[in-house]
Amino acid sequence: MRRNIGTVSALLAISLCVPTLVVVGAAGPAARASAARSDPTGHEARVIDLMESAHLAFVSEDGAALVERGHATGTYIAPVTATFTIHPKDVNASVTVYPHGGSITGVAHANYIVQNNVGYFGGTFVITHGTGSFAHASGNALGMSGTIDRYNFATTVKAHGKLSL
Amino acid sequence: MGLIRALALALASCACLASSAAAAQSARLHVSLDPDVPGQRTTVELSLHVMGPGGSPPAPLSGFDFRLPANMGITTTTLGQANCAPAPLLEGGLGGCSANARIGFGEARADVPVGSHDVHEKATLEALMGPAVEDRVEVLFFVEALQPISTRLVFPGVVREDVAPYGEQLDTTVPLVPTWPEGPDLALEEFSSTIGPLDLTYSREVNGRLLPYHPHGIRIPRVCPAGGYPFAAHLAFQNGTHANAVYHVPCPTAR
Numbered sequence: 009m010r011r012n013i014g015t016v017s018a019l020l021a022i023s024l025c026v027p028t029l030v031v032v033g034a035a036g037p038a039a040r041a042s043a044a045r046s047d048p049t050g051h052e053a054r055v056i057d058l059m060e061s062a063h064l065a066f067v068s069e070d071g072a073a074l075v076e077r078g079h080a081t082g083t084y085i086a087p088v089t090a091t092f093t094i095h096p097k098d099v100n101a102s103v104t105v106y107p108h109g110g111s112i113t114g115v116a117h118a119n120y121i122v123q124n125n126v127g128y129f130g131g132t133f134v135i136t137h138g139t140g141s142f143a144h145a146s147g148n149a150l151g152m153s154g155t156i157d158r159y160n161f162a163t164t165v166k167a168h169g170k171l172s173l
Numbered sequence: 174m175g176l177i178r179a180l181a182l183a184l185a186s187c188a189c190l191a192s193s194a195a196a197a198q199s200a201r202l203h204v205s206l207d208p209d210v211p212g213q214r215t216t217v218e219l220s221l222h223v224m225g226p227g228g229s230p231p232a233p234l235s236g237f238d239f240r241l242p243a244n245m246g247i248t249t250t251t252l253g254q255a256n257c258a259p260a261p262l263l264e265g266g267l268g269g270c271s272a273n274a275r276i277g278f279g280e281a282r283a284d285v286p287v288g289s290h291d292v293h294e295k296a297t298l299e300a301l302m303g304p305a306v307e308d309r310v311e312v313l314f315f316v317e318a319l320q321p322i323s324t325r326l327v328f329p330g331v332v333r334e335d336v337a338p339y340g341e342q343l344d345t346t347v348p349l350v351p352t353w354p355e356g357p358d359l360a361l362e363e364f365s366s367t368i369g370p371l372d373l374t375y376s377r378e379v380n381g382r383l384l385p386y387h388p389h390g391i392r393i394p395r396v397c398p399a400g401g402y403p404f405a406a407h408l409a410f411q412n413g414t415h416a417n418a419v420y421h422v423p424c425p426t427a428r
Binding site: 069071072074094095096097119120121122123124125158159161 | 244246247248249251253254255256273305308309310332333334340341377392394395
């Protein structure tokens with residue numbers, strides 16, 4: 009019984025965070041720029057509230073990893089690629105978003121629960137690097153959640169948190 | 174003096190019994206892949222034979238771990254599109270669960286000690302996707318026997334991450350099965366099961382119509398490890414002893 013409650017509460021936590029993300033994501037990019045500071049190189053960093061939602065389709069398999077491609081909407085409307093490595097209890101993912109002018113890449117680690125034909129994941133996302141206009145992109149412990157359709161491996165991903173540019 | 178001798182004899186006899194009860198059990202594992210092509214998805218066919226010391230019937234099992242090679246996991250398949258709980262399975266048999274929960278099938282054979290000789294009990298076996306346990310994927314082995322003992326059993330197994338050269342292990346619990354009230358426990362001698370899409374058909378509703386399809390099985394890694402794909406089984410017996418069995422499915426070039 010305890011196990012069921014744990015599973016249900018995890019699913020609830022994932023589903024509850026979805027409307028919250030949509031509401032925050034309704035604000036425009038300019039409204040989300042909340043702070044600015046300089047780094048040691050003199051680059052003035054802007055901090056924005058990232059709110060991204062993506063739908064990805066299965067492309068291929070690379071060993072035990074699922075390679076997926078799709079489109080993100082929210083703070084940035086951009087193509088996105090991702091690689092998911094699914095373990096019995098967790099998922100590791102590498103995600104790259106390609107907004108106009110560059111790219112933002114990060115890695116995620118999330119807990120994973122299978123319920124019938126859907127796998128649910130929820131965890132954190134760390135930005136590892138960027139290119140072009142996003143070369144200085146950074147962000148730690150961004151929230152990430154989503155689902156994997158176990159029929160065709162189609163994936164939905166939602167990410168939110170502070171992005172420093 | 175006579176009393177001491179009798180006591181000593183009784184103690185010696187107890188020690189002998191304890192020794193034979195705890196004597197080493199052994200197991201033999203065989204695994205085949207169908208199809209057996211690197212890079213393709215497959216059905217794993219496993220067969221486990223359990224033996225007692227000196228050809229005697231084995232001690233009753235309490236559990237077994239079935240270990241899969243690295244990068245050959247159940248979690249990245251599309252097997253088990255529905256979850257089946259143990260209770261409806263025990264009450265209604267296979268009809269108590271969605272066909273989309275089936276992930277394999279096979280048979281089991283147990284030893285039933287009747288008087289001075291042993292009777293072998295055969296049973297059908299179905300592998301199904303169970304409800305998540307502590308947020309882990311669970312596999313249920315549903316065993317249904319008719320003669321000489323009519324019984325339905327569920328062996329629950331949890332999928333866990335393993336260490337190299339293995340990737341995942343299926344940690345399965347075998348319940349005690351008394352043959353009759355106050356009688357001995359059934360001792361599992363043979364256990365065979367598929368895990369994969371072979372002879373399984375699922376259905377999916379598309380535009381109000383149920384369409385049949387075959388799920389995707391476990392992918393065979395493109396690169397075969399030296400010595401073949403390693404599978405293993407670790408068995409734990411009710412008497413506290415253990416046994417291990419390893420089987421390497423040969424690499425295609427080695428055949």
